[in-house]
Amino acid sequence: MKLHPATRAAQALHHIDNKTGGVSPALELSSTFARDGDYQPRQSYIYGRDGGSTVKLLEALVADLDEAPAALAFSSGMAAITTLFEILKAGDHLLLSRVMYHGTLNWARHLAENRGVTLDLFDPARPETLAEALTPQTRLVWLETPVNPTWDVLDIATAAAACRNVGARLAVDSTAAPPCTTQPLTLGADIVFHSATKYMGGHSDLVAGTLAFREPALAERLTGLRSLRGTIIAPFDAWLLIRGLRTLFLRFERASTNALTIAKHFDGHPKVAKVLYPGLPAHPGHEVAKAQMTGGFGGMLSLLMDSEETAARVVRTTRLWLPATSLGGVESLIEHRKPIEGPQSEVAPELLRLSTGIEDVGDLMEDLAQAIG
Ligand SMILES: *Cc1c(COP(=O)(O)O)cnc(C)c1O
Secondary structure (H helix, E strand, O other): OOOOHHHHHHOOOOOOOOOOOOOOOOOOOOOEOOEOOOOOEOOOOOEHHHOOHHHHHHHHHHHHHOOOOEEEEEOOHHHHHHHHHHHOOOOOEEEEEOOOOHHHHHHHHHHHHHOOOEEEEEOOOOOHHHHHHOOOOEEEEEEEOOOOOOOOOOOHHHHHHHHHHHOOEEEEEOOOOOOOOOOOOOOOOOEEEEEOOOOOOOOOOOOOEEEEEOOHHHHHHHHHHHHHHOOEOOHHHHHHHHHHHOOHHHHHHHHHHHHHHHHHHHOOOOOEEEEEOOOOOOOOOHHHHHHHOOOOOOOEEEEEEOOHHHHHHHHHHOOOOEEOOOOOOOOOEEEEHHHHHOOOOOOOOOEEEEEOOOOOHHHHHHHHHHHHO
16 A cells, blocks of 8 residues: 555654554664674664664655655754765856855855855746756756745756756755655655755754755765764754654645735735745746645745835734744744845845744734734
8 A cells, every 4th residue: 555645754654663562763862882792783773973773764754755765864954965065076066046045055155165166056036047057067956945035936847857968966955845745856856955953843943954865876975974074963853853754744734824824915915015925826936836836835935025124123023923043843933034144145135034833823914913013
């Protein structure tokens, strides 16, 4: 029987502890593992920096949900990204989006300045600029969709075909579109990344990142790089992440319906110049999003306010929406993004980023309405 991924997630791959029968996985904290009488590892575990059984179960679950032969878990999203980017050497061409998660962009700039990697940026609002920027030296293309914090939607299948033409690998940052809604590998990507701190964990109580690979050989190489860089997830965080993943489908569905209701309600509000949300039919990426985000458009939206002053005021006046960074948790967060990203950021100063949680949508709307005034 082919089970729906929501079933596989809820049961953590029908996990039963083989010693105790426990339906919740054991938390394996050992940093080292004793060998057997023949001086062989009893299972495959040797040392904690290479992983233990809790991390292994998490990785099996992530690989399953991302429809990948292999997945790896890291101590943060940035730990996963910086470890992956170790595959680039001097002279390699790296292509990223001009607007996207600022940490990834800053790390790419660091590699360009210090390691001889050539860096180009495409414009996510004009997706054709991705294919135009590809060269025979392009080794890796990093595509985030929906793009944080404008929520432009990029067509993964089209980008994958263009990358294949020049022999470049396509990596998709699917943090805002977790596996319950988008399957980048199935759409042709080579690597899928999640900041598991966000929707995958879902409770704002852990920092982690995951990579899933189409090529087992690349997963193998990254396993080695992760051991050397020491960027593996800690067992307790892995345990919390398994726990979070069991409710991923439920949480994402609720956040998506909440966000769509809010987006529709504030679209046309006198103090809101524009609502940026892929679920709105007028959004330029709506058609692609409908095809690519099959489990909902997610809880992330941005409001372009009538002025920077309004944006600055709203984040100081909400009572329910928490003024904090990050996203994808059960609690709703609001953020005035430009001051966070700094002067070189291209984000509009009047932009408010909203991470819609799973609370009652009436309460969320009432609070937002009183704060906007
Ligand atoms: C948060 C985030 C990251 C970085 O992940 P951390 O877990 O914070 O290290 C990368 N990409 C996106 C889209 C993010 O939101």
